[in-house]
Each structure stands twice: as C-alpha cells, then as structure tokens.
Amino acid sequence: MTDSVLLDARNIVKRYGSVEALRGASFQARAGEVTALIGDNGAGKSTLIKCLSGAEQPTSGQILLDGEEVRLDSPTTARRLGIETVYQDLAVAPELDPAANLFLGREIRRRGILGRLGMLDKAEMRRKAVEEFKRLGVTLQSTDVPIGALSGGQRQSVAVARSVVWASKVVFMDEPTAALGVVQRERVLDVVRRVRDQGIAVVLISHNMPEVLSVSDRIEVLRLGVRVARFQSPDTRLEDLVGAMTGALTQDEEAA
Numbered sequence: 001m002t003d004s005v006l007l008d009a010r011n012i013v014k015r016y017g018s019v020e021a022l023r024g025a026s027f028q029a030r031a032g033e034v035t036a037l038i039g040d041n042g043a044g045k046s047t048l049i050k051c052l053s054g055a056e057q058p059t060s061g062q063i064l065l066d067g068e069e070v071r072l073d074s075p076t077t078a079r080r081l082g083i084e085t086v087y088q089d090l091a092v093a094p095e096l097d098p099a100a101n102l103f104l105g106r107e108i109r110r111r112g113i114l115g116r117l118g119m120l121d122k123a124e125m126r127r128k129a130v131e132e133f134k135r136l137g138v139t140l141q142s143t144d145v146p147i148g149a150l151s152g153g154q155r156q157s158v159a160v161a162r163s164v165v166w167a168s169k170v171v172f173m174d175e176p177t178a179a180l181g182v183v184q185r186e187r188v189l190d191v192v193r194r195v196r197d198q199g200i201a202v203v204l205i206s207h208n209m210p211e212v213l214s215v216s217d218r219i220e221v222l223r224l225g226v227r228v229a230r231f232q233s234p235d236t237r238l239e240d241l242v243g244a245m246t247g248a249l250t251q252d253e254e255a256a
C-alpha cells in the first residue's frame with residue numbers, strides 16, 4: 001500500500017432540494033489501491049462518486065487530484081483528467097464485439113459508431129484488444145460475438161478492462177459484481193485487482209462485505225451523508241464494518 005493520496009475530497013455537500021444527500025463527506029483514494037466505499041442504502045455512496053466523476057456538481061466542498069484542486073464540471077472534464085466510471089448496467093454497446101467495446105468511448109459512440117469504426121484499423125484493434133484482455137486476465141469464450149451474447153460476468157469483465165484503456169488515474173466502480181454468481185464474481189474481482197496493479201486508484205462501491213474485505217486495501221464508510229470510519233482492510237473484521245454502518249451518529253461523527 002502507498003501513502004500518497006491521489007484523490008482527496010473534502011467536506012462535500014450535495015443537496016437535492018430539501019434532501020441533503022451528502023453533509024460534508026470526505027473521501028480519499030490512493031494510486032495502486034482498491035478503496036471500498038461502503039454504507040447502508042441511502043448513505044450517499046452513489047451521490048459521492050457522481051460528484052467525484054463530474055456527473056453531479058457538489059453544492060460545496062473541495063476536490064483535489066494529485067494535490068491540485070479540480071473542478072469536475074462534466075464527465076468529459078473528469079475523463080480528460082483520467083477519471084472513469086464503470087456502472088453496473090455497463091455503458092457498452094451490446095451489438096458490438098468485445099474488442100470494439102474495449103476501445104469505444106461513450107463520446108465516440110455518441111458521435112456515431114459506424115463513422116468512428118470506419119476510421120479504425122479493425123485488425124489492429126482486435127490484436128490490441130486480445131493483448132489487453134490477456135494482460136488483465138479477461139477470459140472470453142469468443143472474441144467474435146456481440147458482447148450482448150456473452151455471460152454477465154464476461155460483459156462486466158470487459159467493462160472493467162475497458163476502464164484501464166480510458167482511465168489513467170481513477171476508476172469508480174458502482175457495484176460491478178452485483179447480480180453475478182460466485183465464479184463470475186471472482187473472475188471480475190481478479191480483473192479489478194489487475195486494474196489496481198496498473199497503478200490506478202480503484203474506488204469500489206459494494207454491499208457485499210466478504211467481497212469488500214477480499215479485494216480492497218482500504219475501506220471508507222459513509223453514514224447519512226458523512227464519512228464515519230476508515231479501515232485498512234487486512235486488519236478489519238466484518239463486525240467492525242457492520243458496526244460503523246449502523247446506528248445513530250455520535251457528536252464526533254456529526255462533526256467529521
């Protein structure tokens with residue numbers, strides 16, 4: 001584990017009308033580590049990663065990347081700074097094969113898949129994709145079928161692998177293994193570990209505590225829109241995590 005903080009969010013407040021989803025939440029992630037972001041339903045996890053990936057604008061607070069304050073006014077700005085998000089519903093094109101899904105960006109798709117594909121050397125793209133899948137341990141039964149025809153775990157592995165192609169610094173993963181069986185879950189987690197081993201700061205939202213304990217280097221706990229606890233994974237017990245996620249806030253936590 002490293003000690004240098006790559007992404008540093010301080011006192012993030014996010015209000016939706018009268019709902020205060022984040023009430024001064026802080027969060028840190030380090031390069032080459034998986035940081036799990038956990039908390040009960042409605043704790044503010046998704047809102048926090050939206051604020052840190054340009055999908056939402058915080059009402060107030062400060063975000064530093066590599067020690068410099070940044071303003072993430074859109075997902076495009078975040079992406080330009082090396083921040084990418086993998087959603088559970090996969091932002092990939094089901095009608096295209098895994099290689100195309102690895103290299104196609106969302107903006108590129110918006111500008112027209114066919115136009116862009118016409119400009120790419122398909123054989124070269126496929127060769128690079130096979131190399132990338134091998135490096136990241138993504139095993140596919142076929143690289144020629146539309147990704148929509150693959151299993152959920154394989155599709156999710158491609159989505160996680162794609163984050164390395166697009167992100168240089170931080171990847172947010174919002175429940176990437178939800179709805180997967182045990183074997184497929186383990187495969188996706190192996191890809192997550194390899195993404196981390198590329199020196200990327202991986203931020204993982206998950207409700208599965210054994211998974212959190214097995215894959216993450218650090219764990220940050222949100223409760224009612226505030227970070228209430230931080231753990232280093234190898235020293236952490238399941239009971240500690242559950243204890244941190246539940247119960248009323250103490251005065252110290254209110255002030256954290």
Ligand SMILES: Nc1ncnc2c1ncn2[C@@H]1O[C@H](COP(=O)(O)OP(=O)(O)OP(=O)(O)O)[C@@H](O)[C@H]1O
Nearest residue numbers: 016019020021039040041042043044045046047048
């Ligand atoms: N667009 C929105 N408009 C109004 N309220 C919102 C909006 N988005 C989130 N909230 C509220 O903010 C709070 C935090 O929601 P968020 O989705 O961030 O929680 P979460 O920790 O990701 O929950 P879960 O684990 O259930 O996905 C909730 O009370 C939610 O209802």
